[in-house]
Each structure stands twice: as structure tokens, then as C-alpha cells.
Amino acid sequence: MNPAIGALLAILAVSALGGWLLCRNKPVEKPVKAMLFVGYFWGLAFSLLILAVLAYLGWQRYAI
Numbered sequence: 493m494n495p496a497i498g499a500l501l502a503i504l505a506v507s508a509l510g511g512w513l514l515c516r517n518k519p520v521e522k523p524v525k526a527m528l529f530v531g532y533f534w535g536l537a538f539s540l541l542i543l544a545v546l547a548y549l550g551w552q553r554y555a556i
Contacts, residue, residue, distance in 0.1 A: 499544060507537040 511533035515525050 503537060503540045503544065506540060507533050510536045 511529045511531075514532045515528040518525060518528060520528070
């Protein structure tokens with residue numbers, strides 16, 4: 493498997509798990525909980541993508 497695809501799948505899995513963990517204990521109705529999950533999922537996914545890009549750029553710049 494291509495390392496980029498593996499990294500994207502890992503980001504997807506971490507974002508899904510994080511979104512579920514963040515919204516599972518909220519005392520709200522099911523539709524609201526689903527919207528919270530989607531919001532947390534995308535927020536985590538974009539944050540992790542930005543961190544992955546910064547790590548890649550740093551690795552490219554400071555690698556010998």
C-alpha cells in the first residue's frame with residue numbers, strides 16, 4: 493500500500509475515534525449528537541492533516 497494512503501487511513505481512523513470519544517458522553521438528543529460527531533470529526537481531520545503536512549515539510553527541510 494502506498495504510504496500516503498496509509499497515512500490518510502490512519503488520520504481517518506484517529507479522527508473517527510476522536511469524534512466518537514468527544515461526543516459520546518454529551519447529554520443531548522441523537523440528531524444533535526450526530527452533528528457534534530461530524531463537527532468533531534472534520535475538525536480533527538483537518539487538524540491532523542495540517543500537522544501531517546507540517547511534519548512532512550519539516551522532515552524534507554531538515555533531512556540530510
